[in-house]
Amino acid sequence: MDYQKKLLPSKLGTIGYALLGIGIVSIGVSFAVNSHRAFFDYLWMYMFLISIGVGSLALVAMEYLVGATWSTPFRRVSEFLAALIPVLVVLTIPLFFGLHDLFHWSHPEAVASDPILQAKEPYLNVQFFTIRVVIYLAIWLIFFLLFSRNSEKQDLTGDPALTKQSIKLSAPFAILFLLTIAFASIDWMMSLEPHWYSTMFGVYYFAGTLVSAFAAATFCSVMLNENGYFTKKLSNNHYYSFGTLLFGFNIFWAYIAFSQYMLIWYADLPEETFWFIMRMKEGWAYYSIGLVFVHFIIPFLILLPRSSKVNPNLLKVMSIWMLVAHAYDLYWLIMPTYFTDGFGFGWSEIGVMMFAAGLMITVFKYRADRKNLVPVKDPKLQAGLDYHLT
Amino acid sequence: MIKKLIDKLNEINKFDRNADNGERSKKLFGLAALYETPNEIIEAAAVVAGKGYEKFDVYTPYPLHGMDDAMGMDKPKVGYVSFIFGLTGMCLALLMIGWMSGIDYPNIIGGKPFFSLPPSIPITFEGTILLTGIATVLGMLVLFNKLPKIDSPLNDTDFMRNVSSDKYGIVIQTDDDLFTEQDVKNLYLSTGAYNVQEIFYRESNLTTKTPLFDKKFISAIIGTAVVTAVVTYFIVNFVLYSTVPFDWMWVQPRIDSQSPSTFFPNNSGMREPVNGTVARGFLPYEYKGLPDSSVKLLANPLAVSKEVLERGQDRFNIYCSPCHGYFGEGDGRLKGLFPKPPTLHSKKVKEWTDGNIYHVITNGQNVMPSYAEQVSRDDRWAIIHYIRALERSKDASEQDVELAK
Numbered sequence: 001m002d003y004q005k006k007l008l009p010s011k012l013g014t015i016g017y018a019l020l021g022i023g024i025v026s027i028g029v030s031f032a033v034n035s036h037r038a039f040f041d042y043l044w045m046y047m048f049l050i051s052i053g054v055g056s057l058a059l060v061a062m063e064y065l066v067g068a069t070w071s072t073p074f075r076r077v078s079e080f081l082a083a084l085i086p087v088l089v090v091l092t093i094p095l096f097f098g099l100h101d102l103f104h105w106s107h108p109e110a111v112a113s114d115p116i117l118q119a120k121e122p123y124l125n126v127q128f129f130t131i132r133v134v135i136y137l138a139i140w141l142i143f144f145l146l147f148s149r150n151s152e153k154q155d156l157t158g159d160p161a162l163t164k165q166s167i168k169l170s171a172p173f174a175i176l177f178l179l180t181i182a183f184a185s186i187d188w189m190m191s192l193e194p195h196w197y198s199t200m201f202g203v204y205y206f207a208g209t210l211v212s213a214f215a216a217a218t219f220c221s222v223m224l225n226e227n228g229y230f231t232k233k234l235s236n237n238h239y240y241s242f243g244t245l246l247f248g249f250n251i252f253w254a255y256i257a258f259s260q261y262m263l264i265w266y267a268d269l270p271e272e273t274f275w276f277i278m279r280m281k282e283g284w285a286y287y288s289i290g291l292v293f294v295h296f297i298i299p300f301l302i303l304l305p306r307s308s309k310v311n312p313n314l315l316k317v318m319s320i321w322m323l324v325a326h327a328y329d330l331y332w333l334i335m336p337t338y339f340t341d342g343f344g345f346g347w348s349e350i351g352v353m354m355f356a357a358g359l360m361i362t363v364f365k366y367r368a369d370r371k372n373l374v375p376v377k378d379p380k381l382q383a384g385l386d387y388h389l390t
Numbered sequence: 391m392i393k394k395l396i397d398k399l400n401e402i403n404k405f406d407r408n409a410d411n412g413e414r415s416k417k418l419f420g421l422a423a424l425y426e427t428p429n430e431i432i433e434a435a436a437v438v439a440g441k442g443y444e445k446f447d448v449y450t451p452y453p454l455h456g457m458d459d460a461m462g463m464d465k466p467k468v469g470y471v472s473f474i475f476g477l478t479g480m481c482l483a484l485l486m487i488g489w490m491s492g493i494d495y496p497n498i499i500g501g502k503p504f505f506s507l508p509p510s511i512p513i514t515f516e517g518t519i520l521l522t523g524i525a526t527v528l529g530m531l532v533l534f535n536k537l538p539k540i541d542s543p544l545n546d547t548d549f550m551r552n553v554s555s556d557k558y559g560i561v562i563q564t565d566d567d568l569f570t571e572q573d574v575k576n577l578y579l580s581t582g583a584y585n586v587q588e589i590f591y592r593e594s595n596l597t598t599k600t601p602l603f604d605k606k607f608i609s610a611i612i613g614t615a616v617v618t619a620v621v622t623y624f625i626v627n628f629v630l631y632s633t634v635p636f637d638w639m640w641v642q643p644r645i646d647s648q649s650p651s652t653f654f655p656n657n658s659g660m661r662e663p664v665n666g667t668v669a670r671g672f673l674p675y676e677y678k679g680l681p682d683s684s685v686k687l688l689a690n691p692l693a694v695s696k697e698v699l700e701r702g703q704d705r706f707n708i709y710c711s712p713c714h715g716y717f718g719e720g721d722g723r724l725k726g727l728f729p730k731p732p733t734l735h736s737k738k739v740k741e742w743t744d745g746n747i748y749h750v751i752t753n754g755q756n757v758m759p760s761y762a763e764q765v766s767r768d769d770r771w772a773i774i775h776y777i778r779a780l781e782r783s784k785d786a787s788e789q790d791v792e793l794a795k
Binding site for chain 2: 258262265266268305388
């Protein structure tokens with residue numbers, strides 16, 4: 001296959017650096033003004049980046065595991081986004097300076113006077129927490145390096161054995177991904193309210209992760225395809241699959257989110273319901289109802305017809321929409337612990353999200369400049385380009 | 391019998407509409423062409439569709455990717471049917487839940503409102519999916535595939551035999567506006583058809599009546615349904631439900647009343663009420679076992695009324711009259727089987743307060759046992775009213791007679 005490498009426009013890099021710069025300044029000012037709030041904003045951004053980075057790696061593993069061919073032409077998009085993982089390792093460090101700001105259970109005096117926290121102490125303590133976070137990051141980093149090494153090596157050699165090796169890697173990663181993403185969400189987000197528990201929380205975050213990672217892959221792939229970065233244009237069949245999977249992952253999120261809500265609503269136990277009551281107070285009530293519309297009802301109705309699944313412009317809008325919806329969802333999960341009196345949103349929240357967007361663009365551009373945008377010698381590439389649905 | 395069946399089957403197999411007689415060739419259905427490879431048929435379909443033919447169809451042994459596009463088929467519209475029925479199913483399910491739990495049979499479950507949205511969502515979801523699924527399949531079959539199509543001129547032709555095994559065929563019908571035999575033949579040959587044939591048929595040979603409403607078919611369906619229902623009923627009731635654990639809960643791991651249990655220290659399965667417990671509708675009798683004189687102050691709580699007197703008469707006739715007689719004169723029906731009680735019309739009884747009589751009924755006196763178990767508190771007071779009425783009737787004054795009229 002003759003592949004002419006085409007560089008991404010340098011304007012994209014400028015935009016990325018600009019957003020990154022504004023974001024860093026904003027975060028710096030925010031820490032100076034109100035470090036308590038800044039740590040919550042930072043955690044929000046951090047979780048969003050985990051969703052995109054680790055979720056993208058999971059999509060790569062999923063392609064190997066199920067033997068998908070249709071996604072091979074744009075698998076690199078997810079691989080580039082997964083390059084957020086090494087950055088995430090660095091981004092984790094500041095959070096450890098804010099453990100006392102974020103987590104009630106990290107205060108020994110609070111634990112001493114609270115029998116529930118005492119019972120949870122063997123799990124929720126700073127040492128074990130740190131060990132777990134290091135384990136998650138190590139697993140993600142190792143698999144990211146292995147997957148991208150295999151994929152890049154194949155660009156040179158075209159050795160089908162490398163695909164086989166990646167398939168073997170993806171099986172353990174599928175299990176480890178589910179475990180790490182679930183426990184990471186429990187550690188970073190559920191433990192913000194250490195009295196509360198939901199056995200579905202890990203699955204809930206996992207569902208959101210898949211939607212957002214897939215939305216990011218969809219947006220980038222459609223953009224790249226329209227500007228002719230792939231060796232052969234993707235067809236309506238690819239678009240239809242993008243639309244269907246975006247739609248399907250979104251319904252899966254709604255299913256899990258509703259299941260969690262209904263079980264807690266039904267049991268009506270005070271130690272579970274208070275978490276939802278926090279999100280039904282003051283301005284948060286409108287925000288919570290808005291979540292149902294933003295994350296489920298509106299995208300469901302828009303993506304339902306076949307015609308909208310093959311419409312590239314609508315796909316771009318909807319994938320950005322789903323990314324925003326995931327950020328909206330994470331804000332709903334994290335911020336009520338800080339804004340206990342009612343909903344709040346301000347410049348510092350916009351600042352961290354600009355940082356996140358800038359970081360994603362920069363990382364993507366950085367990888368795209370150095371690697372091939374298409375896995376040129378992947379044995380499944382031709383089948384993926386010729387992919388036919390009907 | 392088996393031999394007969396085999397003969398019959400052979401007869402059916404031998405039937406060939408091509409072969410019956412020359413009359414069949416009166417009408418031309420269309421021109422058919424056969425191709426060797428799937429690529430050829432996709433190209434041919436694209437050419438035929440490109441020339442503007444509309445009444446044609448492609449027959450392949452298995453679905454071919456890309457055929458929809460090649461034939462220039464419209465995007466399937468069955469989705470609209472699914473959507474409309476999905477909405478209908480959603481509304482119906484919501485209405486059903488709302489009506490059942492909110493209006494028809496409101497029940498408090500777990501302190502929740504009669505009707506609320508969260509527990510209704512799963513059923514709404516199921517209703518939506520159910521109607522969507524059924525409507526999609528039926529809509530596809532009936533509206534878009536135009537089934538049940540009873541018969542086609544292509545049935546039992548060599549063409550059909552080929553395309554249902556290993557060849558790929560296309561048929562352009564004669565009623566297409568652009569159809570001319572020569573054009574179509576040339577078109578087929580130019581696209582690489584290895585065989586072009588005419589499909590003839592005779593209208594009288596085509597089945598037009600749908601067998602769906604055939605009496606035999608309908609009765610077979612009903613018969614099957616009835617037999618299935620009856621058999622299922624018996625199997626479920628007598629085979630399944632008579633075995634553990636489907637035994638209508640006849641066998642239960644429970645402690646019946648009056649049976650022993652090692653669970654409690656005194657090995658009794660029943661628990662005794664806490665000391666001082668008063669059963670519903672019963673008041674303890676304070677004067678139990680005390681002498682008559684102590685109850686003089688006890689007054690009849692019931693006001694005299696027709697209902698009370700009738701109730702008193704009823705109870706008196708049942709419980710008191712066997713010994714005391716219907717008029718309280720001590721002339722009961724037991725005829726010496728039991729000592730005759732003194733008359734209730736004595737001066738002593740007349741001078742007693744109601745409380746005295748109540749005490750006697752409740753505690754018993756001399757040979758008379760306590761009637762507290764048989765006659766309820768209110769009934770005892772009603773009986774006393776009736777006894778008073780009996781006493782008054784024994785020597786009624788002129789006034790009383792006037793009042794009774």
